[in-house]
Amino acid sequence: MFVVDLIQRAVDRDCRFEFxxxxxxxxxxxxxxxxxxxxxxHSADDGFEFHFVPRTQLPQSWxxxxxxxxxxxxxFSVTGTERGSATWFGQAEFxxxxxxxxxPQVHGKVREWARVDQKAVHSAFMRLIVPGRNLxxxxxxxxxxxxxxxxxxxxxxxxxEFHDHGEYSEILLPRSAQLPVGLCGALVxxxxxxxxxxxxxxxxxxxxxxxxxxxxxxxxxxxxxxxxHDGNFDAFWRDYAGELQxxxx
Numbered sequence: 001m002f003v004v005d006l007i008q009r010a011v012d013r014d015c016r017f018e019f020x021x022x023x024x025x026x027x028x029x030x031x032x033x034x035x036x037x038x039x040x041x042h043s044a045d046d047g048f049e050f051h052f053v054p055r056t057q058l059p060q061s062w063x064x065x066x067x068x069x070x071x072x073x074x075x076f077s078v079t080g081t082e083r084g085s086a087t088w089f090g091q092a093e094f095x096x097x098x099x100x101x102x103x104p105q106v107h108g109k110v111r112e113w114a115r116v117d118q119k120a121v122h123s124a125f126m127r128l129i130v131p132g133r134n135l136x137x138x139x140x141x142x143x144x145x146x147x148x149x150x151x152x153x154x155x156x157x158x159x160x161e162f163h164d165h166g167e168y169s170e171i172l173l174p175r176s177a178q179l180p181v182g183l184c185g186a187l188v189x190x191x192x193x194x195x196x197x198x199x200x201x202x203x204x205x206x207x208x209x210x211x212x213x214x215x216x217x218x219x220x221x222x223x224x225x226x227x228x229h230d231g232n233f234d235a236f237w238r239d240y241a242g243e244l245q246x247x248x249x
Contacts, residue, residue, distance in 0.1 A: 010202040010216045011131045011168045015048065017041040017088065017113070019080030024052055024092065024106060026068035027075045033061055033068065039080050041110060043218035048113060050078065050092055052106040069097050069106065078110060088113040114215040120207040124175035129203035130188055132222035134169045136162070136195060137233040153237045155244050160187065175208055180248050190243035194236060195225035
């Protein structure tokens with residue numbers, strides 16, 4: 001799946017994965033047990049539904065009354081490989097046994113899917129996609145075929161770009177140095193605070209060390225963000241810088 005298609009599907013809450021090979025690994029009290037099969041996953045309001053079809057009979061350690069599928073202590077990691085060889089990783093929750101006409105399956109929920117590949121660009125950078133019609137003040141640059149609505153703000157030496165694509169916003173940040181933990185969430189939370197709405201990202205792309213890491217989320221449809229300060233460009237982004245500095249301090 002091309003990145004542009006994946007971004008659009010994440011924004012539309014319509015991500016679907018067909019895993020021709022999948023592995024579910026149960027972890028409990030220092031022990032691990034893995035089982036292989038095929039799986040599908042699709043967007044839901046608060047994560048991705050995950051449906052695992054085992055190729056062979058599930059081990060008894062999963063099925064007995066105090067087994068992995070019936071224990072609150074068990075944790076599950078999952079991997080899935082698509083037909084095009086892309087492999088995704090996730091942590092599964094609420095795993096349960098579901099009887100079907102084709103035999104028992106295991107269903108659960110994955111909050112986010114991530115993949116790592118070697119398709120990195122030369123310069124390190126991070127991209128975030130925030131769904132919703134985010135009407136923050138921008139400067140308009142006329143380019144062939146469309147108007148590019150952008151804004152740029154500098155905070156703590158970071159040069160942060162915002163691109164308003166109408167139904168979603170793109171946040172770009174060159175990575176010239178190690179970034180603090182939690183910065184992704186802070187970049188988005190600060191925007192929501194100034195605009196008066198809670199916001200979240202649904203797509204993250206990080207390029208560094210010659211690797212590209214892509215993460216997708218499935219979240220409820222967001223509210224619209226209305227511009228503060230009567231759309232005053234300088235005041236809005238000055239307040240944004242202040243909110244971001246407070247969040248990463």
